[in-house]
Amino acid sequence: MRYSHLIIFFIFLFGLYSTIIYCQDSTKIKEFSKQLERISEKYKTNELAFSLKIRENDIKPTEFMLYQNYPNPFNPTTIITYQIKESDYVQLKVYDVLCHEVALLVDKVQPAGYYQIIFDGNNLSDGIYFYRLQTGNFVDVKKMVLVK
Numbered sequence: 001m002r003y004s005h006l007i008i009f010f011i012f013l014f015g016l017y018s019t020i021i022y023c024q025d026s027t028k029i030k031e032f033s034k035q036l037e038r039i040s041e042k043y044k045t046n047e048l049a050f051s052l053k054i055r056e057n058d059i060k061p062t063e064f065m066l067y068q069n070y071p072n073p074f075n076p077t078t079i080i081t082y083q084i085k086e087s088d089y090v091q092l093k094v095y096d097v098l099c100h101e102v103a104l105l106v107d108k109v110q111p112a113g114y115y116q117i118i119f120d121g122n123n124l125s126d127g128i129y130f131y132r133l134q135t136g137n138f139v140d141v142k143k144m145v146l147v148k
Contacts, residue, residue, distance in 0.1 A: 061083040062085055063083070064135060066080075066141075067080075067081040067142075068142055069142065074146060076120060076146070078119050080119055081117075082114075082133050083114045084135050084138075085112055086136075087110065088109065089136075090106050090107075090108065090134070091107050091134045092106035093134075094132075095129065095132065096130075105117050105119060105131075119131070124146055126147050126148040128143060129145075129146060
């Protein structure tokens with residue numbers, strides 16, 4: 001199976017940050033690239049720059065993994081990325097600090113691959129939230145901070 005991946009280099013206040021986002025649909029990657037270019041233009045005065053590169057590869061995940069969201073802290077949207085190594089039923093949920101479910105982002109069977117979800121926290125108050133990925137025997141939880 002072919003995957004597109006987007007390599008993003010962030011240069012922010014004397015630091016270099018990079019991330020790789022994988023997606024099966026190269027059209028979505030290209031749309032995301034355009035959004036990042038618009039963000040880059042908006043924040044050029046804040047010394048934020050993006051370098052974008054799209055490549056086609058035969059890449060299959062070898063493990064289940066939930067990545068830290070970016071940006072974190074965020075306002076109002078953030079990207080949650082995860083990978084699953086085999087086809088399985090997947091749930092991705094967001095919880096508040098009192099363990100109340102505030103969002104169900106994914107609730108379906110997905111094939112092996114790399115996925116990203118854009119989470120919009122517009123309807124939530126600022127604070128700490130947790131997102132939880134569960135698929136088969138794999139469960140992982142990460143913390144994210146919404147700042148308004």
